[in-house]
Amino acid sequence: MTDLLDPDVVEDGPADLADPALETRPDRRRLRVSVGLTLITLGLALLLFLAYLFSFTGLQADRRQRQLLNVFTTPAGAVPLSGALPKSGAPVAVLTIPAIGLDQVVVQGTSPVELAGGPGAMPQTARLGTKGNAVIAGRRFTAGAPFADLTKLRKGDKVKVISGLGVFKYRVSHTAAEVQPGQTDPVSPARRPQLTLLTASSLTGGGRTFVVAKLVSDPAAAKRPVHPPTAADLGVTGQSGAQASAIIWGLILLLALVGSIVAYQRARGRLVVVYVLTTPIVLAVALMFYSQLYKLLPSMI
């Protein structure tokens, strides 16, 4: 099949065919073009991941928030509203901070998957509204960035938490600060009932910023945690085990990209058909790859 786009074929004409050294040029050029296009597509795909992070995850979080909110108004709401500790990923409370316009359903757990749906109540910290230090971690840059404006909170700002244990009112007592090396960890237990809001300090997740609010209404009673949070609960790591699936989906994406490019090259007359067949596949694989990469990120980013 003649490569109509190959400049050598057009420009050099049949004279070049007599040169054995030039017999492989079309293949090399085709390969070069393929590699070049693949690299460019891959680069675009990787950059597209950033768009996924900062816009698509927000849409996903919005949808998840609506689903979580519905749980409170359906028979399943009997679970979070019964006072029982919901299972991981289930809604546990509604967090409202009027000063920054925050109104989010809080889920149980702080893994990357859980925080993708909204702020999460950190396991092995005090239950929300009870004596002790209750910690809510949230994302600062992705998934709608619910905790993006945490640094704008001022002392005395109101924070309200509605959980299965009741309605609890807090006042900000310690404005946003970054955890410093050697400092007592803000997720440490406390004697008094307080709420610590925790998020990432930077896009690289290397630091954490926290805000503390004191409970000003009556605390509820609940069993206190007996173990410190595990490293996975602290919100500073990605999801362990997601690496393998990320690599696999990355390879699948690469194959899909290469395959698509080859298909485009070989089916010039049927570009629309190739587009219709390959684009959904590439997008779906890319989404899967992005979602796995997203899980690798520290959960508070």
Place this chain on the structure above:
Amino acid sequence: MRESTLLSHARGRRGATAVVVGLLLCLIALGLPFASSAKADTLTPAPACPARWTCVAMPNNGGQLQVGPANGVVPVGGSQPWVFLRGYGFRPGDIIRVHYCSLTSGLTPSPYCVSSGSNAFSVDPSATLKVMADGTIAESTQVPLNDPSTPFQASVPGTSNNSTFSCDGSAANVCGIVVTDGNLANPYTNTPTAGNSAAVPINYDLASASCPDKQSLVVSQSDFGIGPLLPTINRLNCQGAKAFNFFNTEQSGVSALSELYNAVQSKDPAAVRVAFTDDPEAPDQQKFLPAGHFVLIPVALTATVVGFSSQMFLAGTSYPMTTYNLSPNMVAGIFTGLYTGPAPDTDPTACDGGCPHPPCIIKTKCSLLQLATPHPGFYSAQQFGAYSLAYQAGITDQLTHWICQAPLSTVPWGSTATTEDASAAEIMQQGLTQGGHPVSSCPMTDQWPAETVSSALWSASVGPQGQMKAMRSFLPPIGAGANSGSGFAYMTWPWASYLGLDSASLLNASNTFQAPTTESIYAALKDATLNPDGTLTPNYNNPSNTGAYPMPNVIYAAVSTDTMPADRKDALTAALSSMLDVTGGAHTSQLPTGYVPLTPELYKQATAEVATAIGNPNFKISSVLPQLASTTPTGSTPFTGGTRTGGLSASGGARATTAAGGKSGKAADGPVRIPSSSPRYGSFLLTASSTRMLIPWVAGAGVLALLAGAFVLLSGGLAQGARSLRRRLSRSPGDAGVEDAGS
């Protein structure tokens, strides 16, 4: 011919009429005595009016309404009280409405009643009941107080007159229960009037909420069992010359003892001075009771009960069940989720004579759970809900000990009895395993093993109020039709009573169902084991104690015997003395429902300990319990509960030595420092994942790929251009000129 025919017809009609009249007269003559005797025999007579209840006659239907406790109702913490309602001698089949109303003007004009839900109510504030065939009604209903600034939305039932009212316990805002028999009016009406309704005002005792400022505060931490008692103690204290007030923070016994221990160490005058627990022998509590430094004073006596709100139904209407008989097997099955309804496989038994109670799905196989509680002619509730506790609690410990230690039961029902196919321990294991919590043995623990179960029907709750709310939200309204349920929650008896829950009769080791009463609790304590620290452990396995309620519950005050300031010692002594005055002394009539007076032995022990042990480092339990002198080692290891398990004894003994830092004999020198209950973690700042660099990496890789791709493409073009240039340069200039001219 025609005349004779007419005559015969007339005679025939007269004869037929005579026959009909005669038959009617016979029926009336025969039926009247039966009818009158039936009414007299089948209507359940009203029992004597209980203390602190209000009993009033129902106008025009001959019935009596009993509501209680209606006098001296003391709100507990932030929880709103409930009252029980019983009716006797009502007209069977009548429809009864129960409302919570403003009674400032009585029933004339018709009162305003709460018309819609409110945060103060856990369930619908009104109820519709149908009088049973024996003329009884039964219900429990909430009687909340509210803030006048946020009054209840109200209406006159059966009308469109709307208004608001509030109930703050004052004489100006009297509220109460209004029961209306709508069938007494024709046509039927929901509107309460003096002719069809009875009203029972609720008299609150709010004195405990306004103690004088001069009082000494005795800060306490407690298990939930003491909660309903403290307001009464505080009220009496406030009325006396010495004003002491217990400030209670409800939490688990483990937390309570932990905080007491740390407070004792801190020597802070404002710190916790007393902790209440009903489970001091549990290993996780023993570690906060170092040998020789605390005394456990029995201060209240009650029971661990299975509170329930249950329904049965017939002909499209549900009716309340006010009694329930449960074996340990049944309790284990219900609380582990193994028994989810009245199916024949819930505690099955063979019943060759046919299932005596519907539904009879399999005629040869019946549910003992249905048979054990008589409800002849009615269908059992369709679905069970069970609500356990989410925190460490003495009642969980007691419940699991009872379940795991109970012998195989023979359940009496009707005129016979059936031995269960499995022990309670086996059912416990089976239920937990099937519920996703596999266990290799029956767990005896103060932490309900299935606390993580999050099904709507099998959830663990925080505190009795949480249990009650979950249960009430699960249950359909009474009288709402065939949709019916039964909810169960184990808690202390006072909380069950306060929250309007009936308490089940439990099968003891002698195969006798016993409800919690003063007599059955006393009987249970008779064969309890006296531990070396003066506490009692019930015997769950004595087949000869027929009168024993299986789970008596003694609540202890843990107090430091270390030297303490005189004013603190005096305050604590006075406060506990006044508490004992109510729980075992002169004021036992003031005990809230669900507590029984301390036995004379416990009262004697408690008063002696209060007098001699508080702040006395030389106190020996043998000084008040001589029978323990031989079992109590000299020195300071009294808290080795050797009667429960060997493990506990060993752990207690080990603590006496290792708690002093591994040096024997040091335990007597002072409280042993234990890890703070508020540890501080180190900083996790630098433990962030390496994947945190993923975003820069991806961005960089993307840009690099773009550049590389562009370079590869362009490099091809550049190389081609270079080759073309080289070829052209290598050709002759003439050719090039021709070519150029041609081009």
